Amino acid sequence: MRMAMAYPPIYLRKLSDKEKLVKRMTMIRITETRIEKILNEWVGKNLIKGDGKGLNLTEYQKNIARDVLLRAFGLDRGGSGKYCIISCTRGGKTELVSVLGLLLALLRPATQIVIIAPIYRQAIEGIFERIDGYLWRNKKLWKAVRRIQRHNGRIELKNGSKILCLSATNPEGLLGYGADVLIVDEAGSIPRDIIKQRILRMVMTKKETKNLLFTIGTPHNRDSYLFDAWNGEDFTKYRIVWRDAVREGLMNEDEINFVRKQLSEDEFAVWYEAQWRDLSEDDFFDMARVREKCIIEKKSYDKESLSAFDEITLGCDIARYGTSKSAIAIVGKLGENFYLIDYRTVSKKGLSWILGWLESTAKRFRASKVVIDETGLGAGVCDVLKERLVGKDIEVIGFNFAKRKERFNLYDRLKYELEEGNLYLLKDEKLRQQFNAFKVKYRADGTKDVEKLRNIESDIIDGLALALHGFNSGKCSVAEFMLDLDVVLSMGA
Ligand SMILES: Nc1ncnc2c1ncn2[C@@H]1O[C@H](COP(=O)(O)OP(=O)(O)OP(=O)(O)O)[C@@H](O)[C@H]1O
Ligand SMILES: [Mg+2]
Incomplete structure (x- = not known):
């Protein structure tokens, strides 16, 4: 006896816009060539900065993004999925983090991405607003959005992915989230205990092997998880220094020469050469x-x-x-x-x-x-x-x-x-x-x-x-x- 067709199979129905979109998003098959295309062409055409121009990633941002995407789609040979990036200030860390979060959310359906910054303002103005801006400045991307909640830094896409931008200042608020991708920006400014006890467990709770963890920051505090990560065996490491940023036009050399005069040798080493130094950091207040x-x-x-x-x-x-x-x-x-x-x-x-x-x-x-x-x-x-x-x-x-x-x-x-x-x-x-x-x-x-x-x-x-x-x-x-x-x-x- 033939079964009655309660509901026509998907290929016989006219797909709703939403279904088409979901299908398109989930069907993208990621290959090495695709990743190159995404980084070299797609980003520049589709991620529009506040000034109306497309975002062209710097070579070093691309190199990191490439390694991460290869890993995220199982195209690399091993690696731990843990990345530690230390960088000079204004080197484009937060930009990179925001773009990576967005790309992973778009390309990998149902991915939970948590991005953490030391304070609320950095999480919202620095990261959430950047991602939000890239989404609404591009009509095509805006269609991929299910909903956006500014007050809690949450972006949900129709493909089931979520991006949460949280701050470390409210440790209680960090409990209860799980993440496939965890990004900690300015990790040197977040107390080690908070990272260990409250933040890392977000990725630990998930069993899949495709979890990704990033710790990023300037090397200004040796008493930090960032320092541990940099010196540990588990992390793939990247260092970005002022010369890289000058070469790519993010900073200019006159500016560097000017600040060099204002800072002590150690301070310059930390903030511009991305070198670990102990800056005297005794608390002023008891x-x-x-x-x-x-x-x-x-x-x-x-x-x-x-x-x-x-x-x-x-x-x-x-x-x-x-x-x-x-x-x-x-x-x-x-x-x-x-x-x-x-x-x-x-x-x-x-x-x-x-x-x-x-x-x-x-x-x-x-x-x-x-x-x-x-x-x-x-x-x-x-x-x-x-x-x-x-x-x-x-x-x-x-x-x-x-x-x-x-x-x-x-x-x-x-x-x-x-x-x-x-x-x-x-x-x-x-x-x-x-x-x-x-x-x-x-x-x-x-x-x-x-x-x-x-x-x-x-x-x-x-x-x-x-x-x-x-x-x-x-x-x-x-x-x-x-x-x-x-x-x-x-x-x-
Ligand atoms: N690839 C790029 N193309 C153009 N502008 C960029 C690029 N990457 C970053 N920028 C811009 O350069 C400036 C510094 O970038 P960003 O804030 O990401 O650096 P950062 O390393 O996080 O700095 P900070 O030490 O202040 O946190 C920002 O205005 C950012 O928009
Ligand atoms: Mg930053």
Whole structure:
């Protein structure tokens, strides 16, 4: 007896667009020649950069991508599927990582790709937005998208592949994801324990042999998983140095000569030659003390509880680049003690917006002083705010981060209050993490300075230090007096 045909077989039906697409995507048979074509032609034609031009991978980006794709499609001879890439800064690491994630997602249906960066901003603005941009700038590629969720850095394709862009700052949020492809960008800036305990297990949980693991970064921290990977046996290793990037036109040599003069020999070796060196990376703040003092539960204060403080000041750090954030910290003084009442951050706002924000926050918290970073863009904000608040019982004080001595004293004051135990902070992981950005640096003459790591956000701490500085004004410390003297002397010269 013939079976009734409940549903026509696929070849007799007219395929829906979706089915056609799925079929096309799953049918692509990857060969060595195809991979060459993809890297040399397809990428340049189909991945359109923000400036409207096609992306041409550099030779070294292609070499790595080629090895990875050969491996991903079983066309290589063995290899562990683990890659360690150390590179100079601006060498095109994050670009490479984003493109690789996208290619693997498009070419291998149902692939789970997790890309991790040290902080949220790098994961979203650095990686998610790059991939998202390549997808929507090309109509054909956009059709392959099932859905995109910016808030959690998630991109799903119709072929079943997913790309997740996560940050390492929220370790709890890393649990529960499995990955076929795991990419860790700036792995030198993620604590070793977090990589080992929370991140690597994402690939460990999958049994297939085609898993891929990438650790990528600049070699600035030997106390890191990146360093272990580089020195271990398991990883295929690549090094990208400034000369490669100059040759490919990603950097120019004048720029390099300029920064070379600004950096110590070791710093240049790390950031441009991609050489492992120990940069002095002692924490500036006593991190155990910070942990101990982060105890205030966040709450909203009404008028009465705010008026219980002797004085309240606001510190504001103004974003210097398009990508960084502006932060306000609100600090109250009660007797000998200081309390971080609250903080606020925003990104990508114009200066007039920032002005309104500052003014309303100052009024809302009944601040008597506002201390503003008046370096660069901040100078304008500071001047205008001074005018606006004239006669309103709020004093506006500018602070210039470009003056080395003053800058050091500003952070040193914060360090002092913390270590004396006079400063109470919010119970807040993000805040606590930001203290890690500050390291001690010894100058050639043996004096101490504060250095900030570039990959950890620190805007709230800057706001906090500025707010504390507000309680200072009126008093003239020796250092300030000396500085004024410097200014007077140099003016006379
Ligand atoms: N193949 C390429 N063609 C054109 N531009 C590129 C290419 N690769 C990277 N770039 C651009 O060069 C700049 C630096 O690249 P990217 O951000 O990927 O470098 P990075 O090594 O991650 O740098 P960082 O140390 O800042 O993290 C970016 O503006 C990026 O868009
Ligand atoms: Mg990068």
